[in-house]
Amino acid sequence: MSGSGTEAPDVKPGRLEKGAYQNVFDDIAPPLSAREALIEAARCHFCYDAPCVEACPTGIDIPSFIGKIRTGNLKGSAIDILSANIFGGTCARVCPVEELCEEACVRTAGENKPVKIGMLQRHAVDALMAAGPQPFTRGPESGRTVAVVGAGPAGLACAHRLAMLGQKVDVYEARSRSGGLNEHGIAAYKVPDAFAQREVAWLMGIGGIAIHHNKALGRDVTLAELRKRYPAVFLGVGLQSTQKLGLADEALDGVEDAVAYIERLRQAKDLGTLPVGRRVVVIGGGNTAIDIAIQSKRLGAEDVTIAYRRGPSQMGATDHEQHLAQIEGVRIRHWVATTRLIGWKGRVKEIELAYTRLDEAGKLVLTEARTTLLADTVFKAIGQTLVADPFNADAREPLAVKNGKLVVNDERETSLAGVYAGGDCTATGTDLTVRAVEDGKRAAIAIDRRLRA
Amino acid sequence: MADLRSTIAGVKSPNPFWLASAPPTDKEYNVVRAFKAGWGGVVWKTLGEDPPIVNTCSRYGAMSLNGQRMVGFNNIELITDRPLDVNLQEIKRVKRDWPDRAMIVSLMVPCEERNWKAILKRVEETDADGIELNFGCPHGMSERGMGAAVGQVPEYIEMVTRWCKQHSRMPVFVKLTPNVTNILGPARAAKVGGGDAVSLINTINSIMAVNLDSMSPEPEVDGKGSHGGYCGPAVKPIALHMVAEIARDAETRGLPISGIGGISTWRDAAEFIALGSGSVQVCTAAMHKGFKIVEDMIDGLANWMDTKGYRTLSDFQGRAVGNVSDWKFLNMNYKTVAAIDQAACIKCGLCYIACEDTSHQAISKARDNGTRRYQVIEEECVGCNLCMHVCPVDHCITMKRVDRGLPHVGWVDDPRNPQRRQAAN
Numbered sequence: 001m002s003g004s005g006t007e008a009p010d011v012k013p014g015r016l017e018k019g020a021y022q023n024v025f026d027d028i029a030p031p032l033s034a035r036e037a038l039i040e041a042a043r044c045h046f047c048y049d050a051p052c053v054e055a056c057p058t059g060i061d062i063p064s065f066i067g068k069i070r071t072g073n074l075k076g077s078a079i080d081i082l083s084a085n086i087f088g089g090t091c092a093r094v095c096p097v098e099e100l101c102e103e104a105c106v107r108t109a110g111e112n113k114p115v116k117i118g119m120l121q122r123h124a125v126d127a128l129m130a131a132g133p134q135p136f137t138r139g140p141e142s143g144r145t146v147a148v149v150g151a152g153p154a155g156l157a158c159a160h161r162l163a164m165l166g167q168k169v170d171v172y173e174a175r176s177r178s179g180g181l182n183e184h185g186i187a188a189y190k191v192p193d194a195f196a197q198r199e200v201a202w203l204m205g206i207g208g209i210a211i212h213h214n215k216a217l218g219r220d221v222t223l224a225e226l227r228k229r230y231p232a233v234f235l236g237v238g239l240q241s242t243q244k245l246g247l248a249d250e251a252l253d254g255v256e257d258a259v260a261y262i263e264r265l266r267q268a269k270d271l272g273t274l275p276v277g278r279r280v281v282v283i284g285g286g287n288t289a290i291d292i293a294i295q296s297k298r299l300g301a302e303d304v305t306i307a308y309r310r311g312p313s314q315m316g317a318t319d320h321e322q323h324l325a326q327i328e329g330v331r332i333r334h335w336v337a338t339t340r341l342i343g344w345k346g347r348v349k350e351i352e353l354a355y356t357r358l359d360e361a362g363k364l365v366l367t368e369a370r371t372t373l374l375a376d377t378v379f380k381a382i383g384q385t386l387v388a389d390p391f392n393a394d395a396r397e398p399l400a401v402k403n404g405k406l407v408v409n410d411e412r413e414t415s416l417a418g419v420y421a422g423g424d425c426t427a428t429g430t431d432l433t434v435r436a437v438e439d440g441k442r443a444a445i446a447i448d449r450r451l452r453a
Numbered sequence: 454m455a456d457l458r459s460t461i462a463g464v465k466s467p468n469p470f471w472l473a474s475a476p477p478t479d480k481e482y483n484v485v486r487a488f489k490a491g492w493g494g495v496v497w498k499t500l501g502e503d504p505p506i507v508n509t510c511s512r513y514g515a516m517s518l519n520g521q522r523m524v525g526f527n528n529i530e531l532i533t534d535r536p537l538d539v540n541l542q543e544i545k546r547v548k549r550d551w552p553d554r555a556m557i558v559s560l561m562v563p564c565e566e567r568n569w570k571a572i573l574k575r576v577e578e579t580d581a582d583g584i585e586l587n588f589g590c591p592h593g594m595s596e597r598g599m600g601a602a603v604g605q606v607p608e609y610i611e612m613v614t615r616w617c618k619q620h621s622r623m624p625v626f627v628k629l630t631p632n633v634t635n636i637l638g639p640a641r642a643a644k645v646g647g648g649d650a651v652s653l654i655n656t657i658n659s660i661m662a663v664n665l666d667s668m669s670p671e672p673e674v675d676g677k678g679s680h681g682g683y684c685g686p687a688v689k690p691i692a693l694h695m696v697a698e699i700a701r702d703a704e705t706r707g708l709p710i711s712g713i714g715g716i717s718t719w720r721d722a723a724e725f726i727a728l729g730s731g732s733v734q735v736c737t738a739a740m741h742k743g744f745k746i747v748e749d750m751i752d753g754l755a756n757w758m759d760t761k762g763y764r765t766l767s768d769f770q771g772r773a774v775g776n777v778s779d780w781k782f783l784n785m786n787y788k789t790v791a792a793i794d795q796a797a798c799i800k801c802g803l804c805y806i807a808c809e810d811t812s813h814q815a816i817s818k819a820r821d822n823g824t825r826r827y828q829v830i831e832e833e834c835v836g837c838n839l840c841m842h843v844c845p846v847d848h849c850i851t852m853k854r855v856d857r858g859l860p861h862v863g864w865v866d867d868p869r870n871p872q873r874r875q876a877a878n
């Protein structure tokens with residue numbers, strides 16, 4: 001037990017000076033200047049059969065778009081990017097490039113200094129977005145309308161591609177705003193200046209897409225109805241629930257779901273009204289853990305610790321993200337597992353951790369040794385899960401689910417004919433924006449082919 | 454430490470690095486700063502007759518390549534725009550204060566003997582070490598019958614050079630224009646006229662770019678442009694060739710050469726010296742980075758000479774001249790093939806696509822457990838070097854000699870040559 005047992009938990013809004021909120025979530029990686037972009041673009045070798053392209057889930061022709069930056073053909077460059085990935089603007093900001101394109105860049109092998117593909121992508125796309133409307137036109141009207149559920153990156157990428165192919169789209173979105181996690185999940189400092197909203201508005205410029213907000217599948221509309229009304233349905237609903245710790249006092253005040261808190265943060269009109277703990281402990285090892293830790297720190301938490309069960313190399317968060325957290329003053333403790341949440345008058349005030357290790361078989365085990373940390377807020381960032389009920393509300397044929405994800409084939413078609421799915425609710429890859437976009441795009445191409453067959 | 458002292462046409466300097474006649478040598482202020490920085494000599498910005506010329510605005514154009522500024526540079530400036538008297542007084546003062554440095558005075562006056570005679574007399578009074586005849590300026594002055602207009606006519610070069618030798622005790626450097634089909638014509642004329650040395654190259658006729666908004670050539674003067682003189686790193690290969698031709702020509706061999714054109718580093722300088730130059734002149738590199746660059750030129754050259762065991766410049770001056778040959782004498786039996794160092798290869802595929810699309814389809818591509826593998830098909834490789842040049846990794850592709858035990862045979866004697874020389878037996 002720790003010595004300061006009498007202190008009351010300290011959670012309150014307005015930890016920063018009033019004026020400080022304005023810049024608290026400024027761009028963590030400011031854009032390249034035109035000249036920096038030129039010099040960086042010149043570092044690209046214009047590889048043949050470029051490894052970076054293969055490592056991009058959306059298969060952007062990277063040497064081509066970088067080559068065009070070099071010649072000052074920024075428009076052609078951006079169109080190269082966006083024709084493979086309409087969320088090229090968000091992806092440029094949020095992709096963990098260090099384990100995607102930039103890891104594969106031949107300059108990583110050569111000198112451990114990849115071409116800054118993400119930054120260059122941002123340079124080209126930002127220029128095009130600043131210059132005017134999205135550049136694609138709708139294909140000749142097919143006369144059909146497709147239903148898309150969820151206005152996240154998967155759903156909107158699907159809708160946009162369908163529009164390009166000449167299909168009309170009705171999007172059903174449970175929330176009052178579009179964008180999915182781009183809008184309410186991604187760390188604020190990665191997409192400042194309402195970028196997610198601007199990007200959605202911009203890509204909607206193609207026309208032919210109607211978004212119906214506050215319409216939830218399973219509540220306001222059923223899958224069976226959609227299948228009746230539309231020749232094809234795409235599900236891009238993401239993961240709407242979070243894992244539980246499975247501990248006794250999980251319901252104590254101050255034990256929070258990180259994703260839900262980030263959503264409040266991202267939607268807050270005045271960050272100064274958001275309650276922030278003085279001592280924050282984050283349980284988890286993924287990027288969500290890093291994001292909530294850094295954002296708490298920036299909002300004035302004095303002491304932020306990430307408690308992770310395993311070692312640095314097993315963390316879901318990339319090295320880059322871990323370094324970032326440490327630079328921001330977050331402490332990362334490895335090889336500790338939460339065993340107990342200790343409360344005071346219904347609020348959490350301390351957290352007990354067991355030291356862990358791997359046994360001979362490589363299995364994680366708790367040791368006898370314990371330690372405690374003072375905690376005014378405990379964030380759970382241990383993963384999200386699929387809520388399958390909406391699909392099956394009235395269904396005679398339930399959708400096939402395996403390991404907590406919808407089952408889809410290469411074309412992103414589910415176990416039900418004409419019902420497609422992609423993004424976080426499926427298991428086609430790591431849960432990343434870029435993968436969701438690729439799923440949506442592929443499904444759109446398959447749907448279009450199906451409708452024209 | 455190697456001894457960098459240089460003597461060319463009797464002109465001595467503590468090192469071979471001179472500033473070429475151009476803005477860096479325009480006046481006392483610059484030249485004193487240059488000497489303080491360590492430059493071995495200067496060729497003063499070209500003097501002409503009063504009234505001084507008037508320059509336009511703007512004057513310079515530049516070519517950037519992949520973010521690298523001034524790979525090529527050009528100008529439409531004329532000769533000095535200051536009164537002759539002022540220049541001469543400054544030259545005299547600087548030479549007095551810096552007696553160990555080479556002071557060459559560049560000159561350009563109308564093509565009449567009395568004009569040359571008059572200016573030579575006045576330059577002589579400055580105690581300068583020599584004069585350089587600017588037969589190179591390709592723009593502006595040439596429209597007035599001077600500069601390249603003289604330098605393109607060997608008879609004029611010979612005539613003016615002769616006048617200068619006649620009316621002056623000073624060594625005469627003849628600065629040649631590269632805007633000719635064969636540099637040997639002007640070089641031979643300079644020698645026949647009694648010139649003590651040639652300096653080359655001056656700048657090359659050029660339009661740097663077309664401004665796609667105003668549709669004007671650059672540099673732009675109120676919406677119009679005229680051709681200017683091209684110089685800087687990009688012109689070095691052209692200059693090296695011209696220097697080599699003069700160094701190996703039967704008529705001009707031994708004529709001292711002051712090498713100019715794209716010299717930015719001690720390496721560039723060493724190459725010019727290896728092709729016979731006795732001093733080198735620099736303009737663009739100094740205009741780009743300032744006079745301090747000479748520090749690296751001096752100790753870089755000395756350090757390199759030390760590693761090679763060269764004590765003085767003459768130990769390697771001209772060493773490469775004998776290896777400059779005519780194509781017809783090159784060994785037709787020399788065979789190389791490309792070899793890829795797989796451990797160094799970063800799998801960019803550039804060698805493959807270059808050879809596949811534009812050369813001899815001599816590189817294969819494969820996937821080894823997903824890893825790309827590029828390999829030379831030796832039987833198909835013609836040893837052209839293309840892949841080696843495109844490979845972004847230093848020394849990753851090398852050209853390996855294939856020793857076929859065949860003798861040296863030039864095309865002149867090659868059995869495949871229908872016009873070959875018949876063996877004398």
Ligand SMILES: Cc1cc2nc3c(=O)[nH]c(=O)nc-3n(C[C@H](O)[C@H](O)[C@H](O)COP(=O)(O)OP(=O)(O)OC[C@H]3O[C@@H](n4cnc5c(N)ncnc54)[C@H](O)[C@@H]3O)c2cc1C
Pocket residue numbers: 094095096149150151152153154155172173174175178179180181182185186187190215216217218236237238239240259262287288291390422423424425430431432433434436
């Ligand atoms: C905190 C956090 C940080 C992240 N950071 C990054 C990052 O930096 N980089 C990165 O690449 N990825 C990141 N991700 C992952 C990334 O955000 C997701 O992989 C991506 O958003 C998935 O897109 P999606 O369209 O499948 O789902 P979502 O973005 O979740 O969108 C689903 C949409 O469907 C709607 N919806 C859900 N259920 C229904 C229903 N029943 N009816 C109607 N609409 C419904 C939702 O309201 C939502 O708008 C992060 C995720 C989190 C949680």
Ligand SMILES: Cc1cc2nc3c(=O)[nH]c(=O)nc-3n(C[C@H](O)[C@H](O)[C@H](O)COP(=O)(O)O)c2cc1C
Pocket residue numbers: 473474475476498499526527528530531532533559587589590628654655656682683684685686688713714715716734735736737738
């Ligand atoms: C702005 C400028 C002005 C020049 N003026 C002269 C000149 O007056 N007389 C002359 O002989 N050469 C002149 N030159 C040519 C240089 O002396 C030199 O021959 C040429 O620039 C090549 O050298 P570099 O590649 O080191 O610049 C000038 C060059 C430049 C860039």
Ligand code: SF4
Pocket residue numbers: 043044045046047050051052053062063066104105106107115117801
């Ligand atoms: S791997 Fe790197 S260098 Fe090659 S094309 Fe891709 S970004 Fe350019």
Ligand code: SF4
Pocket residue numbers: 790791807808812813814815816829833834835836837838839840841
């Ligand atoms: S040397 Fe020329 S022919 Fe041989 S592999 Fe290289 S590019 Fe091809």
Ligand code: SF4
Pocket residue numbers: 793794797798799800801802803804805827843844845846849850
């Ligand atoms: S060019 Fe060089 S680095 Fe690139 S694939 Fe060929 S050998 Fe490898």
